[in-house]
Amino acid sequence: MSTLDGTVVAITGASSGIGEATARLLAGRGAAVVLAARRTDRIDTIAQEIRDAGGHALSCPVDVTRAEDLHRLVGTTVDGFGRLDVLVSNAGIAPISQVADLDTDGWTAMIDVNLRGVLNGIAAALPVFREQGRGHLVTTVSTAGLKITPTMAVYAATKNAVRTLLEGLRQESTDGVLRTTAISPGYVRTNLADSMPDATIRERIRDNMRESALPPEAVARAIAFAVEQPDDVEIGELSIRPTAQG
Numbered sequence: 734m735s736t737l738d739g740t741v742v743a744i745t746g747a748s749s750g751i752g753e754a755t756a757r758l759l760a761g762r763g764a765a766v767v768l769a770a771r772r773t774d775r776i777d778t779i780a781q782e783i784r785d786a787g788g789h790a791l792s793c794p795v796d797v798t799r800a801e802d803l804h805r806l807v808g809t810t811v812d813g814f815g816r817l818d819v820l821v822s823n824a825g826i827a828p829i830s831q832v833a834d835l836d837t838d839g840w841t842a843m844i845d846v847n848l849r850g851v852l853n854g855i856a857a858a859l860p861v862f863r864e865q866g867r868g869h870l871v872t873t874v875s876t877a878g879l880k881i882t883p884t885m886a887v888y889a890a891t892k893n894a895v896r897t898l899l900e901g902l903r904q905e906s907t908d909g910v911l912r913t914t915a916i917s918p919g920y921v922r923t924n925l926a927d928s929m930p931d932a933t934i935r936e937r938i939r940d941n942m943r944e945s946a947l948p949p950e951a952v953a954r955a956i957a958f959a960v961e962q963p964d965d966v967e968i969g970e971l972s973i974r975p976t977a978q979g
């Protein structure tokens with residue numbers, strides 16, 4: 734018997750990077766997973782590969798900025814696997830820049846995906862968690878919110894808004910129904926830099942990632958660690974960095 738046998742997990746941002754690695758790892762440990770993202774070809778393929786390997790997986794097209802998409806994700810999960818035990822709100826973008834550059838479109842996009850996307854997930858999942866009497870909300874925030882550096886201000890602000898949101902939700906949830914976990918990765922080798930519009934910043938981040946970055950599987954293992962705890966144990970905050978990251 735695997736550690737996550739029967740656990741039902743929906744994951745946003747599952748088409749690449751940390752979300753994809755998390756879907757594969759949790760499915761490998763017995764969880765039934767529902768992969769959500771906008772690139773449907775990718776989530777369809779990954780879900781098929783998980784099923785081909787003997788796992789349980791579905792895919793669901795989701796744009797996290799659209800509240801109705803998150804309701805559809807939760808509905809698909811409950812229809813497909815009978816319930817929703819864990820929502821991993823992982824979708825995120827990082828069109829970072831100096832604040833003085835006034836990239837207001839980038840700011841709006843980060844607020845919409847990184848913050849509103851998590852709120853949309855909470856609005857869809859919380860009623861199901863309450864009805865079931867159990868549920869776990871995991872979010873991918875960032876060490877960018879713990880050590881603030883130039884060009885990361887707005888990105889870090891959205892991640893720290895989520896951190897604050899989760900702590901408030903935790904304080905309101907003392908009936909033992911809801912567990913919340915904020916995972917803060919340092920550099921992880923993914924395609925996140927692709928969403929950075931400034932070529933100089935993009936190359937600097939890619940250099941940093943080449944120099945010292947975790948494989949996405951390392952973050953997936955941290956998420957699994959939080960999910961695998963018994964219901965009365967909550968891993969609230971977890972930072973995970975390359976050992977050599979400053």
Ligand code: NDP
Binds near residue numbers: 752918
């Ligand atoms: P990727 O770019 O590989 O993954 C980002 C994921 O988010 C993709 O699956 C993408 O799917 C999805 N996504 C983006 N916008 C939307 C949207 N509007 N609706 C639904 N899904 C969306 O990067 P990572 O794996 O690195 O990023 C995952 C999370 O980890 C993010 O929240 C990021 O901020 C965080 N993080 C990453 C770090 C790093 O160094 N890589 C460090 C710290 C935190 P699609 O485009 O198909 O919709």
